Amino acid sequence: MALTALVSIACTKTGMQTCELTVALVKDGASYAESGIEITLRELSSSFEYHATTDADGSATFSVMPGVYDATCAFAKDQGDFNGTISMIKVFRGKENSCQMNLNFVRTNPIIIKEIYFSRCLDPVGKLYSSAAYMILYNNSSEDFTLHNFAIAQGCPSKADSSNPYQKRGIDELGYVPALSAVWWFQQDVTMAPFSQIVVSIYTAIDHTVEIPNSVDLSTADYVMYDPEVFGNTRYYFSPYSGIDKSHYMRTLSYAAEADSWGISFKSPCFFIFQSENVSPEEFVKNMANIEDPDGKGTQNCAKVNIEWVLDGVEVFDSKDISASHKRLASSVDAGYIVSIERNGHSVYRNVDKKATEALKENAGKLVYNYAGGTSDLESGSTDPSGIDAEASMSNGAHIIYQDTNNSSKDFHLRKVASIKK
Amino acid sequence: MAALLLLSPIRSFAQKPAAYDFGVVQSTSPWLTCQNRAGLYNLPVLKAVNAQIDVQKADGGYKDLSESPDAMEGGVKTQAYTKVSEKVSFYGDMSYSYFQGKSMGGPVLMNPDENAINFYEYPDENIGTKTKELYTLDGGMSYRLNDAFSLGVSGHYQSGNYSKRKDPRNLNRWMELGLSMGIMNRFSESIAIGADIRYKRSVESISSRIYGVTGQNYFYFVDYGASLGKVEVLGSDNYFISSSTERPVLNNYFGGAIQIELGDPEEGHSFFNEFAYTRRAGSYGDKASSEILFSHNHGNEFAYKGVVTVRETAEHHINIGMEYTTTENYLNSFSVLSNPGENLEVEYYGDAQTQERAIMAGSLGYEALIGGSRFRPSWRIAAGLSLTRDDVEAYYYPYTRHQRADIASAALSATHATVYRKNIFEVGVDALFKVGRGDKASDNVLVDIYGPAPRTAQEYLDASWEFRTAAAAASGLSFTYTRTIRKDLSVFIGVKEKFGSLLKKPEYLDGRFRNATTISIGCNF
Numbered sequence: 042m043a044l045t046a047l048v049s050i051a052c053t054k055t056g057m058q059t060c061e062l063t064v065a066l067v068k069d070g071a072s073y074a075e076s077g078i079e080i081t082l083r084e085l086s087s088s089f090e091y092h093a094t095t096d097a098d099g100s101a102t103f104s105v106m107p108g109v110y111d112a113t114c115a116f117a118k119d120q121g122d123f124n125g126t127i128s129m130i131k132v133f134r135g136k137e138n139s140c141q142m143n144l145n146f147v148r149t150n151p152i153i154i155k156e157i158y159f160s161r162c163l164d165p166v167g168k169l170y171s172s173a174a175y176m177i178l179y180n181n182s183s184e185d186f187t188l189h190n191f192a193i194a195q196g197c198p199s200k201a202d203s204s205n206p207y208q209k210r211g212i213d214e215l216g217y218v219p220a221l222s223a224v225w226w227f228q229q230d231v232t233m234a235p236f237s238q239i240v241v242s243i244y245t246a247i248d249h250t251v252e253i254p255n256s257v258d259l260s261t262a263d264y265v266m267y268d269p270e271v272f273g274n275t276r277y278y279f280s281p282y283s284g285i286d287k288s289h290y291m292r293t294l295s296y297a298a299e300a301d302s303w304g305i306s307f308k309s310p311c312f313f314i315f316q317s318e319n320v321s322p323e324e325f326v327k328n329m330a331n332i333e334d335p336d337g338k339g340t341q342n343c344a345k346v347n348i349e350w351v352l353d354g355v356e357v358f359d360s361k362d363i364s365a366s367h368k369r370l371a372s373s374v375d376a377g378y379i380v381s382i383e384r385n386g387h388s389v390y391r392n393v394d395k396k397a398t399e400a401l402k403e404n405a406g407k408l409v410y411n412y413a414g415g416t417s418d419l420e421s422g423s424t425d426p427s428g429i430d431a432e433a434s435m436s437n438g439a440h441i442i443y444q445d446t447n448n449s450s451k452d453f454h455l456r457k458v459a460s461i462k463k
Numbered sequence: 464m465a466a467l468l469l470l471s472p473i474r475s476f477a478q479k480p481a482a483y484d485f486g487v488v489q490s491t492s493p494w495l496t497c498q499n500r501a502g503l504y505n506l507p508v509l510k511a512v513n514a515q516i517d518v519q520k521a522d523g524g525y526k527d528l529s530e531s532p533d534a535m536e537g538g539v540k541t542q543a544y545t546k547v548s549e550k551v552s553f554y555g556d557m558s559y560s561y562f563q564g565k566s567m568g569g570p571v572l573m574n575p576d577e578n579a580i581n582f583y584e585y586p587d588e589n590i591g592t593k594t595k596e597l598y599t600l601d602g603g604m605s606y607r608l609n610d611a612f613s614l615g616v617s618g619h620y621q622s623g624n625y626s627k628r629k630d631p632r633n634l635n636r637w638m639e640l641g642l643s644m645g646i647m648n649r650f651s652e653s654i655a656i657g658a659d660i661r662y663k664r665s666v667e668s669i670s671s672r673i674y675g676v677t678g679q680n681y682f683y684f685v686d687y688g689a690s691l692g693k694v695e696v697l698g699s700d701n702y703f704i705s706s707s708t709e710r711p712v713l714n715n716y717f718g719g720a721i722q723i724e725l726g727d728p729e730e731g732h733s734f735f736n737e738f739a740y741t742r743r744a745g746s747y748g749d750k751a752s753s754e755i756l757f758s759h760n761h762g763n764e765f766a767y768k769g770v771v772t773v774r775e776t777a778e779h780h781i782n783i784g785m786e787y788t789t790t791e792n793y794l795n796s797f798s799v800l801s802n803p804g805e806n807l808e809v810e811y812y813g814d815a816q817t818q819e820r821a822i823m824a825g826s827l828g829y830e831a832l833i834g835g836s837r838f839r840p841s842w843r844i845a846a847g848l849s850l851t852r853d854d855v856e857a858y859y860y861p862y863t864r865h866q867r868a869d870i871a872s873a874a875l876s877a878t879h880a881t882v883y884r885k886n887i888f889e890v891g892v893d894a895l896f897k898v899g900r901g902d903k904a905s906d907n908v909l910v911d912i913y914g915p916a917p918r919t920a921q922e923y924l925d926a927s928w929e930f931r932t933a934a935a936a937a938s939g940l941s942f943t944y945t946r947t948i949r950k951d952l953s954v955f956i957g958v959k960e961k962f963g964s965l966l967k968k969p970e971y972l973d974g975r976f977r978n979a980t981t982i983s984i985g986c987n988f
Contacts, residue, residue, distance in 0.1 A: 057816045057858055083914070086796070087693065087859075090914040104910060106860045107813030108796040131798075134813025204805070361680070361698035365799050382680065420682050420694055 059104040060132050064112060066099040066125075074099040080114040082130075083450070086364070107134040113376060115446060124446065126376035128213075128368060150352040151182035152191075153445055154314060155238055155391050157355060158459045161307045162255035162386035169384060171307055172277055173256045174243040175461070178314065179391075180233040181443050188231040192322035193241065193266075193291075194220035196311030196354070196369030197335070197343045199304060201378070202362040205369070206335035213371050218313060218351055219335065219343035222297035222304070225266050226322040228288055236440040239263040240461060241291070243305065246281035250462075255386050257462050264289045266303065271295050274302040294323060296332045298339045308383045309362065311369040313354035315346050348373065356449045357381045357389055360421035377450025380421050387416060390456035395427035397442040404440060409433035416455040423454040432460050482887050482945045482953040483838035484880075485513035485542070485987055490780065490830075491837075492728060493735040493770045495544065495554075499645030499659035499722055500603035501615030503552040506544050508838075514541040515955075515985025524974020525965055527930050528583075528923060529575055531564025531593070532973060549607065554617075556601035567593040569923065571633050571669055571683070571704070573625045578712060579760035579792035579818055580747055582669075582704060583923055584631065585684035585694055591629025597637070598622050605647075615645040615659070631681040631697055632672045636709070639665040647722070652729075657722035661741070664716070668709040671697050687792070687817035688857030689866035689904055690924035693917060700807075701799050703747075703757060710757075714745035718764070731774030739766040743790070753807050755797060759814070762790035778840070782828040782847075792818040819856040824849065835880060839887070843878040859917045861909040868931055870899035878941070889957075891941040899932030925971035933972075937963035943983075952988040959983075 064080050066073035080101045082091040086108060093101035109131055115124040156177040164170045176193065180186050197219040198205055207219060233239065242262035249256035259265075260282035267281055267290045281290070293303065317325050325331055326344050334342050348371060356378040358366040363380065379389050398404060408429055415424020425431075431441045444452050488511045489495050494502025521534045538560030546552045568590040571582040603617035619641035626634045645659025673681065681697040683704050684690075695702045704710075718741030726733035743762040750756035769783035793814040801808040826849040834841030853868045876893035904924060943957030963977040 057860065059860070060813075081913075087917070088914050089861075089912055092911070092913060106796065106815040108815075109798055109812070131810070131812060361696045362701075364701045384680075420680070420696065 059106060060134060062103040062105055062110075062130075062132060064093075064095075064101045064103070064114075066095060066114075072099055078114060078116050080112060083111045083113075085109045085111065105132060107132050111377065111450075113446075113448060126372045126448065128372050128376060150445075151180055151184070151186045152188065152233065152314065153179050153181045153353045153391065153443060154312060154355050155179035155443060156388050156456070156460055157310070157312060157357075158257060158388040158461075159243075159305055159307055159310050159357075160381055160383050160385065160387055162253065163384065164253050164255070169307075170249075170253045170256055172244055173249040173253075173259060174305060175257070175259055175262060175459075176241045176243060176312060177238050177460070178233070178241065179238045179443065180235055181445060183235045183440070185235065186233050188227060188233065188316070190226075190317045190321050191231070191314065192224040192226045192317065193312065193314050194218075194224040194344070194346060195222075195303075195305060196313065196356070197221040197341055198369070199310060200306040201309035201311065201356070201358045201366035201369065204336075205367045206341055207369075208367050212368055213373075215345075215348075215371065217345040217348055218315075218354075218371060218374060219333075219369075220313075220315075220346050221341060221343050222300055223271070223293045223295040224322050224326055224344060224346075225268075225291040225293045225303070227264065227291055231264075236435075236442075242266065242281070243303075244277040245279040246285055247279060248282070257459050259461075260284060261461070264291055266291045266293065268293045272300070272302045277302050292323070294326050296326055296342045296344065298342065306357075308359035309357045309366060309381065311354070311356050313346075313370060313374065314352045315350040316352055317347075317350050353445070354449075355379065355389060355453060359383060374447065376446075376448040377452075379449045379453040379455065380423065381455055382416065382419060382421055386459065388456045388459040389453050390414075390425075390431075390460060391443040391445075391453055392425045392451070393427040393429040393431050394442045394444040395429060398427075398429060398439075401440055401442070404434075407434060407437040407439035409437060409439075414456050414458065416457050419455075421455075425454050482882075482885075482947045482955075483508075483511070483836075483987060484840075485511060487832065487838050487840065487843075488544070493737070493768070493772075494647075494657075494722075494724075497657075497722060497737065498617060498643045498661055499615055499647065499657045499720065500554065500617040500643070501605050501613045501645040501647035501657055501659070502655075502722070503544070503554055503603060503605035503615060504546070504549075504607055504613060505728065506546055506552055508544075508546075510543070510545045510988075512541070512543040512545075512988050513985060515539075515983050517981060517983045519979055519981040521977070521979040523963075523977035524972055525930070525935070525963060525969070525977040526972070526974075528569040528927055529573075531567045533566060534562065534564040536560060536562040551607075552605045554601070554603040556599065558597075558599045560595075560597045562595040563592060564594075565592050566590045567627070571635070571671075572667060572712060573623075573635055573637060577714075579745065579762070579790050579820070580758050580794075581686040583684040583686060583920060584633075585682045585920060587922065589629060589631065589681070591627055593625065593627045595625040596623050611649050613647045615643075615647065617641075617643045619663070630673050630675045630679075632674060633704075634670055634672065634709075636668045637666070639663065652727045653725060655722075655724040657724075658719065659722075660717075660719040662715075662717050665714045667712040669704065669712065670709040671704050671706055673697070673706060684918065684920045684923070686920065686923075687794070687859055688820065688855045689864045690920040690927075691857040691859055691862065691864040691904075691906075691917060692817075692920070693859070701755065708754075710748055710754075712745070712747050713749075714743060716741050716743050718742055720766075726772075728772065731772070731778075733770075733772045735768075735770040735772070737766075737768040739768075740764070741766075755799075755807075755809055756795055756811075758792055758794045758817070760790060760792040760818075762788065762820075764788045777834070778832040778837070780828075780830045782826070782830070784824070784826040784828075784849075786822070786824045788820075788822045788824075790818065790820045791816060815858070815860055817858050819858075821854045822851065824851040826850075835882070839880060839882070841880055843876075843891075845874070845876045847874045848872070861912050862917050863907045863909065864919075865905045865907075866902060868899055868901040868928070870897065870931060872897040876939075885947040887943075887945040887947075889941075889943040889945070891939070891943075891959075893939040893941075895937040895963075896934075897936075898934040901932060903928045922971070929969060929971045933969065934966040935963060936966060937961060937977075952986060954986045955984070957983045 242265040246265035248258040412430040416422030417424040492505040540558035605615040621639040641663035643661035647657035649655040720739035741764040748757040767785040771781040828847035830845040832840035878891035939961040941959040945955040
């Protein structure tokens with residue numbers, strides 16, 4: 042059942058005069074007249090947010106300046122949760138503008154990306170060190186979950202401000218999510234216990250802090266992306282620490298021309314996880330019918346991952362290049378982006394769902410508040426608005442439910458120090 | 464008749480002593496300093512030329528944001544008025560100055576007060592040495608068609624650079640070009656009317672480079688007004704300050720003025736009036752195929768200048784000035800649609816006003832030249848009073864900030880010249896008192912808003928406000944020795960010492976005092 046929001050924007054004349062933006066909810070092609078639904082409008086350049094609630098006709102009105110906005114809404118009904126998101130609403134002064142917002146029935150997936158570490162750090166002589174990167178997967182539910190036909194991928198292009206071959210077609214129009222150059226899968230199914238995590242080392246799984254104190258210790262990673270027969274670049278793929286069992290080496294298959302590593306962006310990466318149906322990830326990417334060369338140059342070959350398979354995604358923009366960056370994930374996968382500041386060893390970490398976490402009876406007296414691990418004191422930095430220190434709370438025995446609204450702008454913050462760095 | 468006029472010898476000019484005061488010659492007629500050069504022929508002497516070298520050392524924490532607590536400036540300047548014939552008169556001015564100031568950061572633009580949008584290093588932790596060079600060339604000519612009509616034309620050219628020697632290394636290239644054309648008609652001995660049109664264009668191109676540790680990010684505060692604005696990183700081409708592209712701050716001024724002089728200057732009584740209007744239009748950035756137009760502004764300036772001159776045994780001037788200046792700035796909203804490496808494609812959505820500013824200023828001054836000779840009086844006594852109201856409304860929708868500053872200042876000065884044979888000893892004292900008050904910042908929000916509030920550069924706001932409005936006094940002492948070399952040549956050397964102080968301990972400025980010592984060496988001929 043599709044709900045569609047009709048967005049119409051009427052612009053009036055200028056100076057400090059604003060333009061009116063009216064958002065109307067539509068269901069199955071007809072007006073969805075329900076009052077009290079809050080719609081959030083966010084201006085991309087300033088991150089100012091405007092809230093308005095729908096009236097009896099199901100319409101909400103905003104007064105804003107010309108620019109580019111995102112609009113989101115989320116509400117619960119008896120049949121489940123609905124959300125709607127529309128990106129890149131362009132408000133022109135002096136013009137009539139209108140656009141439609143497609144609302145989605147929210148599918149909650151228990152497996153989420155909890156943290157990604159990618160942004161390099163300074164070595165003792167002030168040079169940038171890039172050989173350490175990791176991702177943490179987390180079971181956000183109270184039940185076991187088995188990662189079967191599971192894979193990790195990155196969006197295209199690897200950097201958000203690079204030439205994007207999908208920009209003209211529109212990432213929301215594709216019906217699939219492009220996975221750049223290769224995907225990684227486990228050698229066997231992995232079962233995750235409730236509220237548990239696994240650390241996946243993207244590059245060399247050793248203790249990097251021995252030589253680079255600002256880096257992280259990945260010798261304790263649970264799994265490592267290490268397949269030297271496919272990617273043999275020894276700068277990024279040393280032999281992992283001997284304590285990591287070889288069965289925990291992830292496997293891959295490259296469909297990119299002449300690549301010796303799975304190159305990720307140190308500034309603005311994009312990752313997503315998916316679970317293929319009726320075919321393993323390996324079989325899927327071996328089938329050349331599922332691979333495309335979007336710009337015809339052979340440099341950005343992508344696998345066309347069915348959008349229904351995607352469990353979660355995270356989109357990162359570099360603080361220096363936000364206005365030149367373009368989305369790589371469809372709005373239904375990730376409606377926003379988290380801003381990263383390069384070169385300081387930060388990580389992108391998921392925010393806590395305060396309401397759901399506090400509602401767990403087993404957490405009584407175990408949650409630690411006054412979270413100070415964010416970067417809101419830095420330019421372009423951010424922090425977890427819940428105020429809950431998730432790592433300290435988990436050390437205290439609490440079960441954390443992380444926020445998952447399919448919007449990186451709301452779901453993540455920039456953490457000052459990687460969570461595995463003690 | 465015209466031929467006789469052309470061939471007749473120049474006559475009836477005052478005898479100019481060799482050791483004349485160039486400034487006194489300039490002040491004999493308001494036409495000599497007016498942009499309408501058609502009145503240049505009112506020069507009371509055949510020729511007046513001044514050339515000098517100045518060196519100034521200024522120290523102290525009582526300073527504006529764009530000043531240095533430890534600065535040195537040197538310059539060479541030459542100015543000349545000359546009458547070639549009864550019909551043709553010239554004015555020329557050439558100068559070069561070099562400034563070096565330590566411990567400077569803050570504003571990027573050379574003249575922040577003149578601009579509708581400003582940029583400041585943020586935070587102000589990367590202070591370093593700044594240097595500024597300016598080359599200036601001014602010239603004007605008047606041509607008398609007959610006893611009544613005269614035409615005038617003037618040109619102005621200034622170029623320079625302003626740079627910082629520590630990361631982020633801002634580099635500014637400056638160019639200013641001005642032209643004016645005027646006409647003057649002396650209807651009778653007691654009334655003369657002039658009119659001129661004038662145009663000026665200034666371009667300040669800015670960029671910033673990093674040469675040191677590249678692991679650090681540098682940020683700039685974009686000031687919409689009264690320190691309300693946003694913070695941006697120094698980086699790629701799509702941000703206000705770019706590390707790879709020079710961006711121009713462009714201002715065009717077009718206007719004109721009408722001059723009305725009542726009375727007979729040759730008899731020593733006149734009332735000079737000038738009513739001027741200037742329309743300003745400017746921008747930051749450029750709407751070109753490979754550039755982005757970030758903002759545009761416009762404004763108006765209405766100015767009145769009045770000079771009453773009475774010359775009997777002593778010479779008296781009453782100077783009246785009034786100015787009303789308005790400026791509005793608008794920021795463009797845009798997106799870059801093209802990918803790196805492609806031709807730049809920018810989509811503009813419209814503009815939003817970021818500033819509305821109105822400045823009203825009035826001044827009243829009196830000067831008396833007593834004793835001595837006409838161009839080297841024994842006494843020069845002056846007193847002046849000025850009032851300024853600066854009203855700024857800054858907008859970052861839906862946030863607004865209002866600031867109003869009312870500043871009053873009063874000044875007194877006296878200079879005495881003693882002539883002994885070929886030597887002239889001149890001693891001067893002056894005093895200034897300034898006080899201000901107003902509303903530093905009143906914030907408002909027009910609609911309910913969520914998310915982060917806009918940035919305000921509080922440290923800049925506080926320091927700037929204290930500098931402008933805190934009660935302060937200054938006093939100065941000067942000494943000049945002039946030696947007449949021959950009939951038409953004199954040389955001089957002078958020193959000026961100026962000391963200023965806030966009347967109470969500063970809260971935000973780095974220091975309470977400011978001292979400036981200037982040494983000048985030159986000649987008049």
